[in-house]
Amino acid sequence: MSRVYIQSYSLITGGRYYDKSISDIFAEVFLRAWDNAGNPEIDMIYIASAFSELVSEQLILPSYLCEYVNLEDTPCVRIEMGDGSSGHAILEAYKAVKSGECSTVMIIGVEKVHDVVSYRLSKFLGMMCNSDYEYFFGITPAALAALIMREYMIKYEYSYEDLAEWIVKMHERGSNNPYAYMRKKAKIKDVVSSEVISDPLRLYDMAPLIDGAAAIVVSNRPNKTDGVIEINCVVSSSCNESFNEKEDLTLLKSTIRARERLSKKVEFKDIGVLEVHDTYSILGILAVESLGFIKRGETPRLMKKESPDSELKVAINPSGGLKCMGNPVGASGMYQTVCAVMELLNVQPFTNIKSEYALIQDMAGIDRSTVLTLLKRVS
Amino acid sequence: MVEQKIQVPKYWRRIPQYYRLEATMCIKCGRVYYPPKRVCKCGSREFKLINLSSNGKLVNYTILHQVPIDYEKQRPIIIGLIDLNGVKILAQLTDILEPEKLRVGLEVEKTIRVVKHDGIYGVITYGYKFRTKIVE
Numbered sequence: 001m002s003r004v005y006i007q008s009y010s011l012i013t014g015g016r017y018y019d020k021s022i023s024d025i026f027a028e029v030f031l032r033a034w035d036n037a038g039n040p041e042i043d044m045i046y047i048a049s050a051f052s053e054l055v056s057e058q059l060i061l062p063s064y065l066c067e068y069v070n071l072e073d074t075p076c077v078r079i080e081m082g083d084g085s086s087g088h089a090i091l092e093a094y095k096a097v098k099s100g101e102c103s104t105v106m107i108i109g110v111e112k113v114h115d116v117v118s119y120r121l122s123k124f125l126g127m128m129c130n131s132d133y134e135y136f137f138g139i140t141p142a143a144l145a146a147l148i149m150r151e152y153m154i155k156y157e158y159s160y161e162d163l164a165e166w167i168v169k170m171h172e173r174g175s176n177n178p179y180a181y182m183r184k185k186a187k188i189k190d191v192v193s194s195e196v197i198s199d200p201l202r203l204y205d206m207a208p209l210i211d212g213a214a215a216i217v218v219s220n221r222p223n224k225t226d227g228v229i230e231i232n233c234v235v236s237s238s239c240n241e242s243f244n245e246k247e248d249l250t251l252l253k254s255t256i257r258a259r260e261r262l263s264k265k266v267e268f269k270d271i272g273v274l275e276v277h278d279t280y281s282i283l284g285i286l287a288v289e290s291l292g293f294i295k296r297g298e299t300p301r302l303m304k305k306e307s308p309d310s311e312l313k314v315a316i317n318p319s320g321g322l323k324c325m326g327n328p329v330g331a332s333g334m335y336q337t338v339c340a341v342m343e344l345l346n347v348q349p350f351t352n353i354k355s356e357y358a359l360i361q362d363m364a365g366i367d368r369s370t371v372l373t374l375l376k377r378v379s
Numbered sequence: 380m381v382e383q384k385i386q387v388p389k390y391w392r393r394i395p396q397y398y399r400l401e402a403t404m405c406i407k408c409g410r411v412y413y414p415p416k417r418v419c420k421c422g423s424r425e426f427k428l429i430n431l432s433s434n435g436k437l438v439n440y441t442i443l444h445q446v447p448i449d450y451e452k453q454r455p456i457i458i459g460l461i462d463l464n465g466v467k468i469l470a471q472l473t474d475i476l477e478p479e480k481l482r483v484g485l486e487v488e489k490t491i492r493v494v495k496h497d498g499i500y501g502v503i504t505y506g507y508k509f510r511t512k513i514v515e
Contacts, residue, residue, distance in 0.1 A: 119447070119448040119451070120448065122445060122446070122447050122448070123447040123448055126447045132389075132393055132396075132414065133396070133414045133469070134469060135447075136390075136393075136397075136494065136504075136506070137458075137469070137470060137471050137494060137506065138443065138446055138447055138449070138450040138453070138456050138458075138471065138494075138495075139443075139458055139469055140443065140445075140446075140447060142443070142445060143441050143443045143458045146441035146443070147439050147440075147441050147458070147460055150439055150440075150441065151439055154483075195444075196442075196444055197443075197444060197445045198441045198442065198443040198444065198445065198458075199441055199442040199444075200441075201441070242413075242414060243469060244413070244460060244467045244468050244469045245467065249439075
């Protein structure tokens, strides 16, 4: 079995790139990552994208993207798992290199959500719910997140202001991150006075949707001697049950199952950096608890403290999470991954992070499927 | 040509569920599934069709303001998690004049209402919604 190293990475800061097509933002990150890796021969390209046919009206997307950068004969495939597409693309790429089937592959998450107006976008997001029994009745992921939030607040006797502490902490982190889309601090009063999206969930609870692209080049050999990052392990697990069947909304079963698989391979106490998939703030809170880093129901209390990370001995979303990086849907997991790489490499502003391992939790939909990617700095 | 938003067969084949709350019950262990399933957790593939109760209790709810475009005229819509004698379902609540008075534990009952319109020329889809008995 081969080891799997990250040779290079790239991302564009999230935004509304009306003047650029999906091919343009793809090319930007592809070329930067490929150049930084020393232009190796690429055996396979994995494209993570959730909405390409809906937003960009393009099927067989990888072929057209590769055509744009003149990779005429490079095999390519798209992975679609909604907002968990990137994690699943990483899993497939990892297996390809680990097994020896491929030597060097590229994984690129790309999404161009702002090519359509927001009301169409909310329809596409709704398609991540069950089409016949949820979306038909107007139920969206935001509504499901709101139901989870209400149950969490009742179960652990929190007010909305208590849960807003998570958001304040994310904004604080994002304000120091030059790669973030949201780079301003937020106060509790900003959060509690923001627009109600689905009571009790408010605008500040949602990671802002962005056009985005991010990439990593992965190989069975490192291309340098210092600052080498390895993909140590990738595991996935699912929770293929209806939302209405769930006995407890305040845990993420797919994440718990993935954690159990990962814990057979690694000591969780060695993980010093964590990037969780906080498309909605409550999902970030549940991810940290379902991974076992914080006792269930304790996260808002801990977030009130000045520096919860030092007490926990793990830095949670040092990037500011998707809340600040933005949510490029199918590319969101790739943004998390590139952030985790930069954090392990102590790239500015992540110079104070001292950890050998970083864990990325990517999730499709509301607890439908989780991919955990463990990165290790080996030199 | 008017863009067709509702796919008629997709809607039509779900009428037993949308009108009657038709669920599947495992003949072997008695477990009830809504949405219906083809294989039971016990492994059995033998089911009988049953209609869920039309009466239940509100377990959880949210008032959704940012609705998909097809529901714009109904905005906001209230989504409830409802317990129908042990089987939970997600559904819209309707006829709620004072949403602020909603609370967990409210008794609700099924009714049939328009779910959405397919523009000016298309079909109108109907389905279950729930109303609370305490709001007149």
